[in-house]
Amino acid sequence: xxxxxxxxxxxxxxxxxxxxxxxxxxxxxxxxxxxxxxxxxxxxxxxxxxxxxxxxxxxxxxxxxxxxxxxxxxxxxxxxxxxxxxxxxxxxxxxxxxxxxxxxxxxxxxxxxxxxxxxxxxxxxxxxxxxxxxxxxxxxxxxxxxxxxxxxxxxxxxxxxxxxxxxxxxxxxxxxxxxxxxxxxxxxxxxxxxxxxxxx
Numbered sequence: 001x002x003x004x005x006x007x008x009x010x011x012x013x014x015x016x017x018x019x020x021x022x023x024x025x026x027x028x029x030x031x032x033x034x035x036x037x038x039x040x041x042x043x044x045x046x047x048x049x050x051x052x053x054x055x056x057x058x059x060x061x062x063x064x065x066x067x068x069x070x071x072x073x074x075x076x077x078x079x080x081x082x083x084x085x086x087x088x089x090x091x092x093x094x095x096x097x098x099x100x101x102x103x104x105x106x107x108x109x110x111x112x113x114x115x116x117x118x119x120x121x122x123x124x125x126x127x128x129x130x131x132x133x134x135x136x137x138x139x140x141x142x143x144x145x146x147x148x149x150x151x152x153x154x155x156x157x158x159x160x161x162x163x164x165x166x167x168x169x170x171x172x173x174x175x176x177x178x179x180x181x182x183x184x185x186x187x188x189x190x191x192x193x194x195x196x197x198x199x200x
Contacts (some may be wrong), residue, residue, distance in 0.1 A: 016044055018084030018111055026063070026193035027117035028054075029108070029127045029161070031167065032087035034098055039090035043072045044083045057168075057180065059186040080194060084111055086130030101130055104128045108134035112159060118197035119190045120160045124167035125149035135159060140187055151178075152186065152195075161193050 016033040030050075033039045037048030045051035046069040058064035058081060087096045087104050112120070112134055122128040122189045128149035136142055140158055147155045147162070155162040165186040166178040173179075 013039060014042075015088035016042060016085070017088070018082060019043055019084035020078040021080055022082070022115070023080075024078070024082040024115060025118040025197065026082070026190050027112070027115060027120045028081060028083045028123065029120060029131055030083070030085040030123045031126050031130075032085050032094070033090045035090045035094065038085075041071050043069065044085055045069065045168075046071065046074075046076075047049075049170050049173075053168045053173050053180075053183075055179075057183045057187055060180075060184060061191060063187065063191070082111075082117065084108065084116055086127050096126065101126075101133070105130065105134050105137050109137040113138050117160050117194075119193040121147065121161055121163045121165050121186060121190050123165055124169075127167070128162065128164055131162060151182070152189075154189075161197075162195070163190055 016038045030045060033044065034048045034050065037051060038044050038046055041047040043119045045054050047120060051069050055064055055076070056067040058078065059067035063079055063081045065150060066075065071074050087100055088107060091097070108130060120131055122131050132142060132146060135157060138159065147153070149164050151166045153163055153164040163186060165183060166172045168178065168183070
């Protein structure tokens with residue numbers, strides 16, 4: 001269902017691909033396209049408040065040429081960053097099912113194998129677990145017990161280093177669970193890991 005504010009938009013309303021610098025050493029993984037954000041615009045974290053928070057942080061970190069993302073043709077360019085999600089389609093009620101996540105796991109696994117990011121920033125526990133599942137799909141041997149998500153946690157694996165960050169949802173940013181200084185620290189650490197990691 002369209003919102004009145006977007007009545008004039010032709011919604012993308014199909015799977016949303018990842019995007020960014022194809023030579024990126026940093027991958028950012030979200031949960032799923034927002035119903036009136038990426039599902040409307042066709043680009044991850046574009047056209048919603050979560051994206052406003054994320055792209056402002058990427059701009060502060062020198063990883064994006066501008067702090068806002070409104071549409072696919074707004075001139076946004078990412079440097080050393082590729083953004084994707086665990087799920088490619090907007091889930092009903094913004095709540096992905098295990099079956100939906102499982103069906104999209106191979107796409108995320110392919111991105112990880114092709115891009116071979118030095119560091120993968122997982123926005124929230126669902127993205128963290130989806131990346132672990134995708135790595136297993138790609139043949140990675142995971143440690144046991146499986147590492148649990150925590151904000152700021154680093155988990156070096158064979159293909160990439162996982163770095164946890166609370167999701168940039170309004171539920172987190174409006175309540176102060178995730179603040180600008182907190183995400184800035186994560187992005188600085190991701191940049192440092194990427195800079196110190198040898199190119200494949």
